[in-house]
Amino acid sequence: MLHKLSYISLLLAITVLACQNNVKLPSQSEPVLFAAHIAPIIHQNCSKCHNEDGAAPFSLIDYTDIAPKAKLIAYVTEKRLMPPWPADPSYTHFANETYLSDEQIALIKRWSEEGCLPGDTASLVQPEILVKKWRQDKPDLIVHMPMPIKVSGNNSDLFMVVKIPFELPQDTIIRAVEFVPGNKRLVHHVNTHIIQFDAAKKGNLRDGKYFINQDQTKSTQIHKELGLLNDDGTYAPMTPSVSNYLPGSQFSFYPDEIGGFRVGKKNAFYLNDMHFGPSPIEANDSSYYKIYYGHKEPKRPVKEFQIGTLGLAPVEPKLEVPANELKTFHIKFTVPTDISIVNIVPHMHLIGKRFWAYAIKPSGDTIRLIRINDWDFRWQYFYMPKTMLKVPRGSTIYVEGDFDNRASNPNNPFNPPQLIAEREGSMKTTDEMFQLIISYVPYEKGDELIVLE
Numbered sequence: 274m275l276h277k278l279s280y281i282s283l284l285l286a287i288t289v290l291a292c293q294n295n296v297k298l299p300s301q302s303e304p305v306l307f308a309a310h311i312a313p314i315i316h317q318n319c320s321k322c323h324n325e326d327g328a329a330p331f332s333l334i335d336y337t338d339i340a341p342k343a344k345l346i347a348y349v350t351e352k353r354l355m356p357p358w359p360a361d362p363s364y365t366h367f368a369n370e371t372y373l374s375d376e377q378i379a380l381i382k383r384w385s386e387e388g389c390l391p392g393d394t395a396s397l398v399q400p401e402i403l404v405k406k407w408r409q410d411k412p413d414l415i416v417h418m419p420m421p422i423k424v425s426g427n428n429s430d431l432f433m434v435v436k437i438p439f440e441l442p443q444d445t446i447i448r449a450v451e452f453v454p455g456n457k458r459l460v461h462h463v464n465t466h467i468i469q470f471d472a473a474k475k476g477n478l479r480d481g482k483y484f485i486n487q488d489q490t491k492s493t494q495i496h497k498e499l500g501l502l503n504d505d506g507t508y509a510p511m512t513p514s515v516s517n518y519l520p521g522s523q524f525s526f527y528p529d530e531i532g533g534f535r536v537g538k539k540n541a542f543y544l545n546d547m548h549f550g551p552s553p554i555e556a557n558d559s560s561y562y563k564i565y566y567g568h569k570e571p572k573r574p575v576k577e578f579q580i581g582t583l584g585l586a587p588v589e590p591k592l593e594v595p596a597n598e599l600k601t602f603h604i605k606f607t608v609p610t611d612i613s614i615v616n617i618v619p620h621m622h623l624i625g626k627r628f629w630a631y632a633i634k635p636s637g638d639t640i641r642l643i644r645i646n647d648w649d650f651r652w653q654y655f656y657m658p659k660t661m662l663k664v665p666r667g668s669t670i671y672v673e674g675d676f677d678n679r680a681s682n683p684n685n686p687f688n689p690p691q692l693i694a695e696r697e698g699s700m701k702t703t704d705e706m707f708q709l710i711i712s713y714v715p716y717e718k719g720d721e722l723i724v725l726e
């Protein structure tokens with residue numbers, strides 16, 4: 274007699290084979306077909322990560338990618354593990370939302386149970402065309418790191434400050450900058466600024482080091498050691514936050530004339546914070562940037578309010594979570610002018626549990642921003658409202674967050690639990706942070722009608 278476990282794997286194997294070989298299993302009166310019903314759901318919600326260049330470890334594009342994984346797909350969608358979408362869709366919707374309806378989940382399950390019928394797969398769009406759609410248009414320029422960064426296999430976080438010089442033949446309008454992680458498993462987050470040198474004040478862009486370990490260098494020495502100063506020792510102008518990357522985040526363009534900036538001939542990306550997660554084995558990273566030029570003079574550059582840790586408004590009370598406690602913290606910030614929000618980024622580390630943000634207008638009305646009921650450190654998105662979101666001057670933004678420092682929290686980095694706090698803005702994942710980053714442009718009449726994608 275078969276052991277129970279091997280019986281199950283045998284069943285699984287039969288189903289997998291059945292799916293791969295297109296064998297029709299008995300079906301209900303209306304069969305669920307891959308081409309007609311399932312492919313559109315997967316292409317819409319999964320393939321942008323599940324392709325060769327995406328964040329996920331395997332592709333989900335073709336019937337032959339998907340059918341053998343039908344059971345697993347039915348499982349992860351039913352449990353709502355995939356697609357990862359931490360924001361509560363009953364609170365607010367976003368332009369970049371990936372979320373399956375209950376009907377879509379049931380359909381996937383039925384398809385898997387009915388034997389993964391392919392339907393008319395010949396009618397589907399060719400995968401190469403689909404993949405092209407998920408990748409952005411061709412960039413105008415690709416800028417690589419001058420050399421790979423070595424991440425040693427010592428199981429601890431690595432924080433680097435990095436300089437990546439690039440020269441252009443003439444003054445250029447940059448519409449967008451996209452960071453592409455080299456080692457997707459290790460690159461955790463990156464904040465990028467551009468330093469714009471006056472060619473007369475900077476001889477050699479390659480002076481100094483390309484990168485240094487943040488923990489091993491005095492912060493006052495960093496610019497000097499990286500050769501980021503002008504030749505006379507003064508600071509060159511900088512455009513902040515041209516590109517940021519967090520786990521799960523996806524690059525997108527703003528509408529014409531929003532965002533964008535002008536640069537001269539001599540420039541350097543300045544990654545004041547490039548964080549690699551812990552690794553058990555030595556590895557290299559060669560991340561790079563894609564630059565997209567603009568054709569119109571930028572009218573409204575995107576600015577940001579960062580509130581909470583290291584920001585314009587403090588976390589209250591001080592962000593310290595004693596061992597074995599679940600504690601709630603607040604941030605409160607009054608908006609000084611009329612703004613149109615184009616993006617928000619909630620940020621916490623491992624023991625973050627719940628994140629909720631909204632604004633109260635001077636009239637007393639509430640503007641919902643975001644609610645995350647079950648914070649997951651791995652999926653941190655740039656949430657883009659469906660249309661530009663006006664927040665009038667004098668509105669107060671309230672942020673509330675729970676941090677769970679009990680042993681029952683599976684994401685607790687310490688066992689037994691120990692005090693976890695915000696340590697002078699330490700970005701280590703085992704310390705905590707509580708931030709909301711709001712990207713905005715000054716409000717103009719009609720912004721409410723501008724659709725973001």
Ligand code: HEC
Nearest residue numbers: 318319322323328329330345346349350355356357371521
């Ligand atoms: C934002 C990117 C992203 C999207 C969108 C996404 N995935 Fe994933 N998926 C991942 C990553 C990354 C992993 C690797 C495991 C992990 O980190 O959880 C993964 C893992 C998986 C796994 C393996 C789980 C396991 O336990 O082995 C399955 C199955 C899966 N995804 C299916 C889907 C399906 C189906 C969809 C759409 C309905 C989807 N994913 C959407 C990024 C994504």
